[in-house]
Amino acid sequence: MTNDLIKILFKYLFRIVGIFFELITFGLILLVFFLIFNSVIKPPKMGETNNGIREKVGANHYVLGNNYLRKNEYGIWEMYVEGNPSERGLVYGELAKELVQRQEDIFVAQINQFVPSKFFQQFLRLMIGFFNADLPKFIPLENQQEIYGISRAFSDKYNYIAPKYTRILNYHAAHDIGHALNDYSMVGCTSFALKGDMTENGQLMIGRNFDFYVGDEFAEDKLLLFVHPTEGHSFVSYSWAGFTGVASGLNDQGLSVTINASKSDLPTSSKMPISLLAREILQYASTIDEALAIAKKRHTFVSETLMVGSTKDNKAVLIEKSPSKTGVFDNGENVVVCSNHYQSSTFKETKVNLQNIAESDSKYRYNRVEELLSTQKNMTPVSIVELLRDQYGPHGDTLGMGNPRAINQLIVHHSVVIVPAESMFYVSTSDFQLGKFLGYDLKKSIQAKKGIINNQVKASPFLETENYRDFIAFKKTKKQISDFLILNKSLNLTKDEIGLFIKNNSESYVTYELVGKYFKKKGNFIQAKEMFTKALTKELSSLQVQKEIESLRNECTKVNH
Numbered sequence: 001m002t003n004d005l006i007k008i009l010f011k012y013l014f015r016i017v018g019i020f021f022e023l024i025t026f027g028l029i030l031l032v033f034f035l036i037f038n039s040v041i042k043p044p045k046m047g048e049t050n051n052g053i054r055e056k057v058g059a060n061h062y063v064l065g066n067n068y069l070r071k072n073e074y075g076i077w078e079m080y081v082e083g084n085p086s087e088r089g090l091v092y093g094e095l096a097k098e099l100v101q102r103q104e105d106i107f108v109a110q111i112n113q114f115v116p117s118k119f120f121q122q123f124l125r126l127m128i129g130f131f132n133a134d135l136p137k138f139i140p141l142e143n144q145q146e147i148y149g150i151s152r153a154f155s156d157k158y159n160y161i162a163p164k165y166t167r168i169l170n171y172h173a174a175h176d177i178g179h180a181l182n183d184y185s186m187v188g189c190t191s192f193a194l195k196g197d198m199t200e201n202g203q204l205m206i207g208r209n210f211d212f213y214v215g216d217e218f219a220e221d222k223l224l225l226f227v228h229p230t231e232g233h234s235f236v237s238y239s240w241a242g243f244t245g246v247a248s249g250l251n252d253q254g255l256s257v258t259i260n261a262s263k264s265d266l267p268t269s270s271k272m273p274i275s276l277l278a279r280e281i282l283q284y285a286s287t288i289d290e291a292l293a294i295a296k297k298r299h300t301f302v303s304e305t306l307m308v309g310s311t312k313d314n315k316a317v318l319i320e321k322s323p324s325k326t327g328v329f330d331n332g333e334n335v336v337v338c339s340n341h342y343q344s345s346t347f348k349e350t351k352v353n354l355q356n357i358a359e360s361d362s363k364y365r366y367n368r369v370e371e372l373l374s375t376q377k378n379m380t381p382v383s384i385v386e387l388l389r390d391q392y393g394p395h396g397d398t399l400g401m402g403n404p405r406a407i408n409q410l411i412v413h414h415s416v417v418i419v420p421a422e423s424m425f426y427v428s429t430s431d432f433q434l435g436k437f438l439g440y441d442l443k444k445s446i447q448a449k450k451g452i453i454n455n456q457v458k459a460s461p462f463l464e465t466e467n468y469r470d471f472i473a474f475k476k477t478k479k480q481i482s483d484f485l486i487l488n489k490s491l492n493l494t495k496d497e498i499g500l501f502i503k504n505n506s507e508s509y510v511t512y513e514l515v516g517k518y519f520k521k522k523g524n525f526i527q528a529k530e531m532f533t534k535a536l537t538k539e540l541s542s543l544q545v546q547k548e549i550e551s552l553r554n555e556c557t558k559v560n561h
Contacts, residue, residue: 041135041136041163041165041166041169042136043144043148043151043165044136044141044144044145044148046086046145046148046149047084047085047086047087047145048084048086048087049084049086049087049090049149050083050087051064051065051087051090051091051094052064052065052094053094054069054094054095058070059071060077062095064091064094064095065091066080066082066449067079067080067081067082067091067095067449068080068095068449068450069095069096070450072438072451074429074430074435074436074438075220075222075429075430076222076223076224076427076429076438077096077099077221077222077223077224077241078223078224078226078450078451079092079095079096079223079224079225079226080226080227080228080445080446080449080450080451081095081225081226081227081228082227082228082229082230082449083229083230084145084229084230085141085142085143085145085146085149085229086145086146086148086149087149088146088149088227088229089145089146089147089148089149089150089151089152089244090149090150090152091149092146092149092150092153092244093149093150093151093152093153093154094153096153096223096241096242097153099221099223099241099242100150100153100154100241100242101153101154101155102221102241103218103221103240103241103242104154104155104158104167104242105155106214106215106217106218107171108158108161110214110215113487134270135169135170135173135270136169138270138271138272138298138299139169139172139272139273139276140276140280142231143244143276143279143280144169146244147165147168147169147172147244148165150168150242150244151164151165151167151168151169152164154167154168154242168242171242171243172243172244172245172273172275172276173270173273173301188211188261188339188340188361188362188365188404188409189208189209189210189211189212189258189259189260189261189339189340190208190209190211190260190338190339190365190366190369190388190407191206191207191208191209191258191260191307191337191338191339192206192207192208192335192336192337192338192369192373192387193205193206193307193309193315193316193335193336194206194207194334194335194373194379194384195314195315195316195334196334197334197377197378198334198335198373198376198377198378198379199378199379199380200378200379200380203419203421203422204309204310204311204314204315204316204419204420204421205379205381205384205417205418205419206256206258206307206309206316206416206417206418206420207384207385207387207388207415207416207417207418208248208258208307208388208415208416208418209388209407209408209409209412209415209433210247210248210258210412210413210414210415210416211409211411211412211413212247212412212413213411213412213413214413218240218413219240219413219414221240221241222238222239222240222413222414222427222429223238223239223240223241223243224236224237224238224427224440224451225237225238225239226442226445226446226451227283228446228449229283232283232284233251233252233253233255233282233283233284233285233286234251234252234442234446235249235250235251235252235282235283235442236249236250236251236425236440236442236445237249237279237282238414238416238425238427239413239414240413243275244276244279245273245274245275245276245278245279246259246275246278246279246282247259247275247278247414248414248416248418249278249279249282250282250418250420250423250425250442251282251283251285251286251442252423252442252443252446253285253286253311253312254286254310254311254312254420254421254423255281255282255285255286255287255291255308255309255310255311255312255420256282256307256308256309256310256316256418256420257278257281257282257291257306257307257308257309258278258306258307258416258418259274259275259278259304259305259306259307260304260305260306260307260338260339260340261302261303261304261305261340262303262304262305262320262340262341262342262353262356263303263340263341263352263353263355263356263360270301271299271300271301271323272298272299272300272301273300273301274300274301274302274304274306274321277294277295277298277300277306277321278306280294280298281294281295281306281308285308286310286312287310287312287313288308288310288313288315288317291306291308291310291319292308292319292326292328295319295321295326296326299323300321300322300323301323302322302323303320303321303322303323303342303347304320304321305318305319305320305321305338305340305342306318306319306320306321307319307336307338309418309420310420311420311421315330315332316336317329317330317336318330318336318338318343318344320342320343320344320346320347322347325346325347326346327342327344327345327346327347328344328346329342329343329344335370335373337366337369337370337373338366339362339363339365339366339369340356340360340361340362340365341353341356341357341360341362341363341366358543359542359543359544360542360544361404361405361541361542364393364405364541364542365405365406365407367394368390368392368393368394368405368406368407369387369407371394371395372387372390373387381417381419381424381426381437381439381455381457382457382458384417385415385417385426385433385437385457387407388407388408388415388417388433389407389408389433389434389460389462390406390407390408391403391406391407391408391410392406393405393406393539397539398507398539399507399508399539400505400506400507400508400509400510400511400538400539401467401471401474401505401507401508402471402505402508402510403508403509403510403539403541404541404542405539405541405542408432408433410432410471411432412428412432412433414427414428414433415427415428415432415433415437416428417437417439417457422441423441423442423443423444424439424440424441424442424454424455425439425440425442426438426439426440426455426457427440431459431463433460434459434460434462434463434468435459435460435463436456436457436458436459437456437457438453438456439453439454439455439456439457440452440453440454441453441454470503470504470505471504471505473500473504474501474504474505474511477493477497477500477501477504478501478510478514480493481493481501481514481515481517481518482514484518484521485514485517485518485521491518493518498515498518501515502515507538507539508538509535509536509538509539509540509541509545509549510535511535512531512532512534512535512538513531513532513535513549513552515531516528516529516530516531516532516535516549516552516553516556517552519531520552520555520556525556525559526556528552528556529553529556529557532549532550532552532553532556533553535549536549536550536553
C-alpha cells in the first residue's frame with residue numbers, strides 16, 4: 001500500500017470519526033480513542049530494582065524509602081521519586097496506586113457513557129490497533145521502563161480492554177491523537193515568556209494556561225511530580241497521576257518546557273508522543289541548543305509548539321514540530337507569546353497555518369495577551385497570574401464566561417508561572433486558575449526530597465462573586481443539555497429554567513447556541529432559529545463557529561418553509 005493511499009485512508013477514517021464526535025469535547029474524544037484498542041504491546045526488559053511496600057505515615061501521606069506522596073492542605077498531591085527508570089516506575093505505582101486506578105475509572109466510565117455501541121468500539125479497536133502497533137519503537141527504553149513500572153499498579157478489572165502496559169503506554173499519546181481525530185477541537189492553550197524591562201529584576205518569567213478539559217472530576221486530583229533521576233537533570237512537572245510525560249515543567253538547570261497544540265498534519269502511523277518529547281528535553285537539556293537537538297532527532301505524531309525557556313540563554317524560544325518538520329521562532333525581543341498557531345518561517349505561511357489563524361480562536365487569544373502586555377512593565381508572578389485569569393476581549397469587551405476567545409476560558413486543567421533563575425515553579429490549585437497559586441522552590445524541594453513552598457499568589461476575588469456562582473449554575477444546566485443532545489438523556493426544561501440558564505451567562509454565544517440546539521432537537525424550529533440568531537449577535541469564538549451556527553439557523557429556516 002503506497003504512502004499516498006494510506007494518507008487518503010486515514011483522512012477519511014479520521015473525518016468520519018470526527019463527525020461522529022462533533023459535539024463531544026476534545027478531552028473525551030481522545031480518551032475514548034485511546035482506551036479502546038486490542039493490540040498488545042510487549043513490556044520492556046526492566047533494570048535492577050530495589051523497591052518495597054509503601055508505609056502510610058498520615059492521612060493521604062505515604063513514604064517508600066526516600067520517596068513520598070502526600071496531599072497538601074490545598075488539595076494538591078505532591079510526589080517525589082528517585083532512582084533508575086525501573087525503580088522510579090515501580091515506586092510511583094506503589095505510592096499512587098489508588099490515584100492511578102481512579103484516573104482509569106474516570107476514563108472507562110467515559111467510554112461506557114459516550115461509546116455504548118459495541119460495533120463502533122470494535123471499529124475503533126481495529127483502527128487504533130493498526131495505528132499504534134509500532135508505538136514502542138518511538139519511545140525511549142527509559143520511558144518504557146518507567147511507564148511499565150507504573151502500569152503494575154493498574155487495576156486488573158480493565159484487562160478486558162487491553163493489558164495494563166498497553167493501556168498506559170497509549171494514554172501517553174492521548175494529547176496527540178485528538179488532533180488527528182478532530183482538528184477543530186484542539187486544546188486552546190495560551191502561554192507567554194517575558195524578560196528585560198517586562199519583569200522585575202529583568203528575569204525570565206513564563207506564564208501558561210493548559211486548557212485541557214476532560215471534565216471536572218478528571219482535574220480533581222492534580223499531581224505535582226518531583227523527579228531525581230540517576231541520569232539527566234532533576235525536574236518538576238504538573239499534570240495527573242499515571243502520566244510521566246510533561247505538559248508544564250522546570251528542571252534544576254533553569255530550563256522550562258510547556259506545550260501548545262497547533263493545527264496538525266495528518267499522521268499515518270504512530271510516533272513519539274509530544275509529552276514524552278517534552279519530558280526528554282526537560283530531563284536532558286540545559287540550554288536551548290540542547291533542547292533543539294533533542295527535538296530534531298525525534299519524530300512526533302502531530303503538530304505542536306514547545307515553549308522552551310532557558311536561564312543560561314536568558315530567553316525563551318518556540319520549537320515548532322510537525323510530523324515532517326521542525327522550526328524555531330526566536331524574535332530576539334523581551335516578549336514571546338504563544339497560542340495555537342505557528343510563527344516560525346518554517347510554518348508561518350503554510351496553507352494549514354494561515355487557515356488556522358483565520359478560522360480558529362488562536363489569534364484572538366494571542367492578540368489579547370499582546371494588548372495586555374503592551375501596558376505592562378516590571379511584571380511579577382502576581383501580575384502574570386492576573387493576566388492568566390483575564391476573561392475579556394479587546395479593550396476589555398465582555399465575551400461571556402467560558403468563551404474560547406478568552407485567555408481564561410474557565411476550563412483550565414492547570415496554570416503555572418515559572419521563574420527559572422530562582423528555581424520557582426508556581427502552580428494553580430483548584431477552581432481553574434482562580435484559586436491560590438503555590439510557589440515551589442525546585443532545588444530546595446529536590447534537596448529536601450519533598451515539596452517546599454516559598455511563596456503564594458492569592459485566589460481571585462472573582463471566586464466570591466455572584467457572577468461566579470451564576471457560572472457554576474450555568475455549567476450544571478449546560479451539562480444537562482449536552483447530555484440530552486449527545487447521549488439522548490431525557491430532559492424537559494421549563495420556560496423559567498431556560499430563562500435562568502440564559503440569565504446566568506447572558507453575554508456568551510454558547511448559551512444561545514445550546515438552547516437553540518435544545519429547541520431544534522425538540523422540534524421547535526421557530527424558537528431554535530431565534531436562539532441561533534441571538535447567538536450570532538454575540539462575540540463568537542471563531543469563524544468556524546460562526547459558519548456552524550449559521551448553518552444550524554439555515555436548517556431551521558428551511559424546515560419552517
